[in-house]
Amino acid sequence: MVAKITKQTQFDAIIIGAGACGLMCAVQAGYLGKRTLIIEHNDKPGAKILISGGGRCNYTNMYASAAQFISQNEHFAKSAFAQWTVEDTITFFETYGIEGAEKTLGQLFPANGKAKDVVQMFTDLCDQLEQGLWLDTRVTDVAKNEDESFTLSYERYGKVSTINTDKVVIATGGLPISKLGATDFGLRIARKFGLKIVETVPALVPLTITGKQQSWYEQLSGSSIFCRVWNEEISFDENILFTHWGLSGPAILQISSYWKPGESIYIDLLPNQSILDIINNEQRTNSKQLLQTLLSGLFTRKFAEALGLYLPITKNLATLSKSDLETIDNLIHNFKVTPAGTKGYDKAEVMRGGISTDELSSKTLEAKKVPGLFFGGECVDVTGWLGGYNFQWAWASGFVIAQHI
Template identity: 60%
Template sequence: MDNQYDAIIIGGGACGLMCAVQAGMRGRRTLTLERNDRPGAKILISGGGRCNYTNLYTSTANFVSADPTFANPAFERWGVSDTITFFEQHGIVGKEKTQGQLFPVSDNAKDIVRMFITLMRRYGQPLSLNSKVVSVAKSSDGVFDVTYEHEGVLTTARAGSVVMASGGLPVAKLGASDFALRIARQFGLDVVPTAPALVPLTITGKDADWFAALSGNSVFCRVSNARICFEEHILFTHWGLSGPAILQISSYWRPGETITIDLLPNQSIEQLIKAERDEGGKRLVGQLLADFFSRRLVDSLGKLLPVNVKIASLGKADAKRIAETIHRFKVKPAGDKGYNKAEVMRGGVATNGLDPKTLEASCVRGLYFGGECVDMTGWLGGYNFQWAWASGYLIAQAI
């Protein structure tokens, strides 16, 4: 009987840990299998090791999915206030930083992982590390057989339910894999095509050197495409663009598309030029730009704009070119930095094959999918963790 459980949870990340703890609170016996040598690998690196574990403004509008409203039942049953209360009850007090992001007051993601480990021990929920699942099969009696390798030995555990919480494709060194997607396909579920999300974008070709020369420069911008816009900082790098605004827009960007960057979103360069003219226009264009940008960025813009011309001498064509460049700077990325630099995966197990109230596969009784492997990709800033906690809780109430 040692290898029989109410549920086997595959993946010891945010969703899996929450599911195990919540199931334990209900008196259910689970086994969590984690392929790494420690649980919560992505928890530990998120937010620069501080873990922005939720966002006060979470709603389905903050998610990319074929059907973002699919998450409504999960957020109704386990909302941001539930996350805050749960963490506070177990010693993690949050503090708000940028745009609703909550971090532990300790600024230490390890405190969150320790909390879950403590709770799993309290509720008698075993966690098997260094355990790579080899196969998941459903026998004729309706019970799942999960075979996994631990220290070179193959073991098969049985359970009435299996929870796929093994994450997505980012980041390989953290044990990322497509295992949940393979299991979904094995049991006949659809998978929405996947791609890196919240990922830096690359610039190649004739413009590459211009961007590389600005490496390290950070500018508050408005970044947009035909679908959406974000106001946050961008970061120039030696291979292209990064920073919060770029990571956000990357989830909505598709290869071959152009993005537009407003380098001065809270000002009008036309109005600034007019004000300078009213004062005599004695300053150079570069001197005006230096009021808002670093010297290196002004020098780089000098390759595109007449920065050494007095404002009083600007013709209409040059003034228009300045406005177009500053407020409608067009960038056509060559690609992205891939799964190893992405924070999350876009796409995943299609929501049309899951019950939104339980996350159980409609065609396979007892098989559940939660967290990142589902086609529910949040914005930067704690949204993906809120989905992980909510989906873990929802599944725990059903297994």
């Protein structure tokens, strides 16, 4: 879709990036009678929307608030979330025929649709509201002019050209995932204008295990267990998934956003029960039962056998010593893992860090040092949990910016 806009002066703003933030910004600007142009370097809009939630798009979370976001300023997102609430997101989607269905933990998915329907909704609205969308177009530079306007240099259809505008919105996302066209464009433009950047790292990302322990994880590849995973900052009760290179699954992705290289994380393999209470009860009625048999009833046989590396699984319950019981209790409820690293940006859901919130107005998301330049979505130092939180930030930041361009 390319809107029929012939004069550059018809644009109130140019939005770089046709992801969740950029699309929402264009639509909300259209509601206000503003004309925008979205410039996207991919050949289709909403690349990350299309793959989110396994192609179903977990488009918000019913419990989203600033508390589920990581930022050097924990209060920064509060203004945006007050201006555009979860209820606003739900109503917006319902207005255009996308009803939400809760999966787990407040995650909302389209009840009778998929991610492509979400993208189609936005592109249809952009068309109806006469918002421009240029695909296969790469912005190479953003320059500030003496009259406070901006000149964007871009490549389109093999030609190099420029376009002028009074307002620029950077909604280019973060560094994950390169095959979807992820770049550091937003960070580069921020640095060009002298804005501080909070160090970026992969977040919501699988963790790797190397060395002598790797083979133990490899043998369990594909096994999934409901656990409590925690570190000194936070804990999450969700499934973990063993892989041939380490650990993944919702709980691991969540804790990865709070993990730093060299640190350990801890796993309670039986978060809602006490392994010692279970053993004590079984000792009264079935003391000759092997520990392996008991563990096979709590986990899978495969996992119970793997625990033999650490536990005396061939002993029967009656012969477990006090030392054995301490070892069992510690391993089941405080399983220590020291990851070697992460799977990197190409396997990460989002990026932690980004443009420092110190540089932006929390009420407008405009750069304090560069009037007319706005940043929204993932490129800002606001990183949400797994489960629709990052989409809520994208919608909210897009809405907020639209009010001020």
